[in-house]
Amino acid sequence: MSGGNQQITFLRSPRGLPVPEDFGAAEVDIPTPGAGQFLSRTIYLSLDPYYRNVMKNSQIYADRLAPGDVMVGETVAEIVESRHPEFKNGDVVAVRNGWQQYATSDGQGVRKIDPTLASVSTALGVLGMPGLTGYAGTVFLAQPLPGQTFVVSACTGPVGCTAGQVARHMGARVVGIAGSKEKCDYAVRELGFDACVDYREGDLRAQLKAACPNGIDAYFDNVGGATLEAVTLNLAMGARIVLCGMIEAYSMDTPPPGPWLGPLVGARATMKGLVVYDHMNRLPEMTRVIARWIHEGSFRWKEDISEGLDRAPEAFCRLMRGQNFGKSLVQIGAAPQS
Numbered sequence: 001m002s003g004g005n006q007q008i009t010f011l012r013s014p015r016g017l018p019v020p021e022d023f024g025a026a027e028v029d030i031p032t033p034g035a036g037q038f039l040s041r042t043i044y045l046s047l048d049p050y051y052r053n054v055m056k057n058s059q060i061y062a063d064r065l066a067p068g069d070v071m072v073g074e075t076v077a078e079i080v081e082s083r084h085p086e087f088k089n090g091d092v093v094a095v096r097n098g099w100q101q102y103a104t105s106d107g108q109g110v111r112k113i114d115p116t117l118a119s120v121s122t123a124l125g126v127l128g129m130p131g132l133t134g135y136a137g138t139v140f141l142a143q144p145l146p147g148q149t150f151v152v153s154a155c156t157g158p159v160g161c162t163a164g165q166v167a168r169h170m171g172a173r174v175v176g177i178a179g180s181k182e183k184c185d186y187a188v189r190e191l192g193f194d195a196c197v198d199y200r201e202g203d204l205r206a207q208l209k210a211a212c213p214n215g216i217d218a219y220f221d222n223v224g225g226a227t228l229e230a231v232t233l234n235l236a237m238g239a240r241i242v243l244c245g246m247i248e249a250y251s252m253d254t255p256p257p258g259p260w261l262g263p264l265v266g267a268r269a270t271m272k273g274l275v276v277y278d279h280m281n282r283l284p285e286m287t288r289v290i291a292r293w294i295h296e297g298s299f300r301w302k303e304d305i306s307e308g309l310d311r312a313p314e315a316f317c318r319l320m321r322g323q324n325f326g327k328s329l330v331q332i333g334a335a336p337q338s
């Protein structure tokens with residue numbers, strides 16, 4: 001058969017927000033499966049925010065796109081011709097066919113879908129990769145306790161709605177953040193969230209303060225940027241933030257101002273606030289350990305000592321200019337003889 005397989009291709013990396021001209025189109029022959037392969041017909045193509053980063057050829061993803069390549073992506077597809085021992089015609093599978101009507105696969109990474117669980121499209125949403133993201137990030141990282149306030153942004157999407165509803169099932173008080181009144185109404189009415197704030201209404205910090213009077217115990221961040229900032233101004237003691245996605249920045253050509261937290265996601269990093277006074281009971285332990293190292297000669301330090309009280313202002317100014325080298329001290333009186 002000639003043709004019959006429509007494809008959408010990658011043409012160029014978008015500048016800012018993607019436009020249709022960043023994509024191309026092609027029609028090729030429907031491929032024939034080889035031994036150990038199957039041919040499947042795409043039913044649903046998943047559109048995920050991370051594709052925007054793939055289109056930048058971002059290092060975090062294994063996918064690489066050259067102009068003319070079929071756009072990559074997850075799909076739900078029906079097997080129409082199987083030469084693979086573990087898959088038969090009619091099986092519905094989650095497979096990375098990309099943006100095209102037909103593709104062959106050797107079965108690697110392919111998941112059979114149980115159509116009795118829910119509509120097969122959910123394998124790309126709440127019962128697929130986005131759902132797992134929301135579930136795992138909430139259960140294993142955010143860990144909301146019953147009665148705690150859990151906030152999630154992009155709260156009506158597959159990641160956010162899963163995170164929020166999992167937190168609700170864990171007994172948390174759930175507050176969503178979304179970009180319209182319609183989305184917020186849905187979050188409260190259908191998803192069972194306790195409240196939802198619309199950031200497009202302005203002053204998100206104040207809206208969150210009103211919706212979370214006891215502060216935010218856990219925040220599931222899908223957006224980053226100004227939304228994350230507004231949340232950080234409303235944190236409760238011991239709060240946890242799960243950095244999941246930063247969609248606000250995906251279409252920016254250079255990272256937004258302020259510390260760019262994107263690498264934390266790739267590195268699965270954790271950031272924690274430290275206040276020394278919470279650890280005062282460790283002072284005797286620390287003294288014992290470090291004094292022993294000093295005694296053994298395996299611990300060094302440096303002091304930057306100015307002589308005389310009148311030198312204190314200048315020494316302090318040097319410290320604040322970063323011109324001290326070692327612990328900044330002012331010697332005001334004679335040290336006792338040791």
Ligand SMILES: NC(=O)c1ccc[n+]([C@@H]2O[C@H](COP(=O)([O-])OP(=O)(O)OC[C@H]3O[C@@H](n4cnc5c(N)ncnc54)[C@H](OP(=O)(O)O)[C@@H]3O)[C@@H](O)[C@H]2O)c1
Pocket residue numbers: 048049050129130133153154155156157158159160177178179180183222223243244245246247248249265
């Ligand atoms: N870490 C991981 O492994 C992982 C895995 C999957 C997904 N993710 C991330 O999770 C996030 C949610 O993914 P999803 O698939 O569930 O997407 P989604 O919620 O269906 O769609 C993205 C939503 O982001 C919100 N948004 C806020 N600011 C935006 C902006 N400046 N531009 C565009 N959209 C903006 C919009 O909702 P509102 O109008 O409600 O704001 C939009 O509907 C994304 O950041 C994604 O990259 C991370």
